[in-house]
Amino acid sequence: MSKNVKIVKPSGLLDGTTSVNLRQEVESLLAKGTKDILLDFAQVTFMNSSGLGVLVAILKKVRSTGAELYICSLNEQVKMIFSLTKMDSVFIICENQADFNKQFHG
């Protein structure tokens, strides 16, 4: 299964504009039949509610194709928005890639 996991590494600011690119990237992966997509947020410095909105759209898209979306390596700043909006219970969030591998592909 591990070869079916695709890792996407967005970076910098994740707002309404930049997250559109992320969405396109994910959609192209889905088109190729990818079942598990891991978003590695290690390079993401900040995400606002618009970015989060796009992320929800991505999640819905992913799940509609029967695939799953994972997120890992959130910095504290990004963790804050997930917890404030209680979206941390909607998304599957891992501490980092290693944690992801252990939990889902170990």
Add this chain to the structure above:
Amino acid sequence: MNDSRFSANVITTLKPGIIWLRYLIIINLIVGGWYLQWRINYSLNWNAFWLAIPLLIAEIYTYIAGIMFFLGMWRLTERKVKSLSQINPPFPEDFWPTIDVLIDCTNKPLELIETTATAALKIDYPPTKLFVYLIGEIKSLKIKKMADKLGKIDLETPGLQREINKIKYHKNQLEKKLKEFEIYLAELENNEDFLQTLSIEVETKPEEFNQILTWVDSLYKDYISNDDWCKFKLALGEGFDNVIKYGHRYLSHKTPIKIEVNILSDYLVFRIWDQGDEFDLEKYLTQLPEKVDDMAESGRGFFIFQEIADYFSYTHYPKQGNCLLMIQKYTPINNSDYVFSYGQSLKEIILLLNTDYRNIYDYLLVEKAKIEAEISEQEYKLSNLIRCRYLEKTNTLINPNYTAANNLNYALFSGKTSGEFILTLDANFVPKPEIIQRTLPYFYQYNLNSCNYESNRVAFAQTPLIFSNSEPNVSFAQHNSLFNGSIQQAKDGMGAVFYLGTNAVLRKDAFINIYSFPEENNSKNGGLNNFLEREYNPITDHIITSIRLNSLGWKSVYHNEQLALGIASNNIEYIWREKFKWIQGFLQVLKIENPWFNNALNFEQQMQYFQSIYFYFSGIFILIFFLCPLIFFYTEIIPLNNYDRDFAIHFIPAFLLNNLTFIFLNWGLKIKSIWVEKQYLIAQFPLYIKAFVSLFTHKEMTVEVTANQASWKSKLSLIWVQLSLIILTIGGLIVSIYRWFSGNLIQPELYLINLGWSIYNISLLLLIIKAVIWPAKFKEKANSTINN
């Protein structure tokens, strides 16, 4: 007079029964005129025209005086007033004006000055608003010493002690406040960076937020927890995103967005300034659903914002644009070495004022300076509580033109006094405590629009000059209850009260007004400069002051209540000199400021001023009345054809009516005291003649004052005219008796009439002679009356 039953603060009415008085006056004048026409047409003895004509002139003069005097009484006015502290609506004490009491100490015994000054310090008025000035001629160390002594005693009185404590307490409070401000300032200085508003300006591009993040992170303080810091940035991100998405949606990318951040000891604050349209955030928030669906793709921004912010607002400022303010409370991390103690409220001020640190700092500096100024003002007040001061009357006044020998001028122009009102007192008038309370209400009127008491146009309130340590018939002519009663009340009715230099409260503004008279008036009538350059006697000064005030539309008030107790002098020569000054003063007015030439006065005022002056022309005419019977005794010549039935029919009604009107006019006074005053008024006639002559000869005429008790010689010099008239009358009687015995007395009825006339004359003269030769002893002080 202090009658609480009436509702208005000041009530001015015509004297009750004035209508009857008016009838009487008219009848009196008609009967008098009828007598006079009879005298002119039917009675003149042309064989003795040298006597007949002068007597007729004297009678015409008297009749004219009567017309002016009685018609002047037409509007005899009485005033009632409520005391200042009782007026309604109440006049708050804080707004009461300041008062300077000026006591003229010239030629007055020290004990008297002390009595008066002590009484002045006891005047019922807030002690910080009343000062007593003893005005002395040249260097008078004794008076100065006394002023110092009285000032110190005054400080010990309960009222002043209370005032001292009040000021000290107030000062104390201020000092505490000052300390607090000093702490604020120190804190501000210590935490300059902490209180500073930091700001950054970016363009309307989403990626600019990276720059903002870098900048905000550079402001991070280690006493802020990570959580709080993340929340703060998150809120900031939402605010910024909002501007990008909505506020500046249709605006150019170049449109600036300004972000300001304050990091306070327990608050994090930011403001985001945008240039978008106005937007009602409050209304928008009420329309939001209560919960965002988990799978919603938008709408979380404000929920995040509300979650984080303890307070936020979105306000439109016309010039700066819209401001999104967010305040986030946080708890500093304990291990921080920063101690937050003072200034909690200060920080709140900073937050709410939307101002920067510099402004706060400057504001505090200004406030501190204000407090310091207030403290020094309190210190000044403390030092200013010494309320009894000595003012030396020097000749080097600020303006060399103002040399009039007048305390008022001195007080006005020396720059050493500062009260808004002045109470002028001669040292021999001991003020009652209520003197200010009873007179000040005249100077104010209540404005219904502003709900305040405002100054009106009253320039002064004169009260009567009454002596309380002597009976009128023992102290020579110091009493003048006709003048200090009906005459002043009549003048009040005509708007021409005489200011008498003492027992009066004056509005300082009004007096400055007349002494800054415009130039053109100086050229008129010889002018002000002429007047001020010469040393006229104070009475002249006072009456001219009244005239000038009236000319400029200022009003005057006569308040007929004894508010200062006069202490009569025992020194007959002194009294005589004062009397002479008084008369001279009146006559000089005619020369300096003839009321008939003053167009600014109305006719009634002109008549009032002139009438009082005109009275003092009477000296020579009184002499004629005295001489007529004497001439008869020695020559058997009479100025009339005959003293027959015809004479009696015309004369007796006129004479009786005249006296009746006079009595009626002074209703309330004892007939005896009216008679006494009439005696003095007539018997002083040599003084009138002397003053009249001095007016035209420009010769300085004074009455010399010797030691305390006048010698026989000097006493005789005062009354030689009156004495001569009596001796001549007695001589005439002896001659007549001789004629009678020798059978040469042809017309006994003529002798009887002239006998009656001379007895009347002598009775007019006796009192003054008695007063000079056997002056009554009376108390030097009016203690018994003052203490009551």
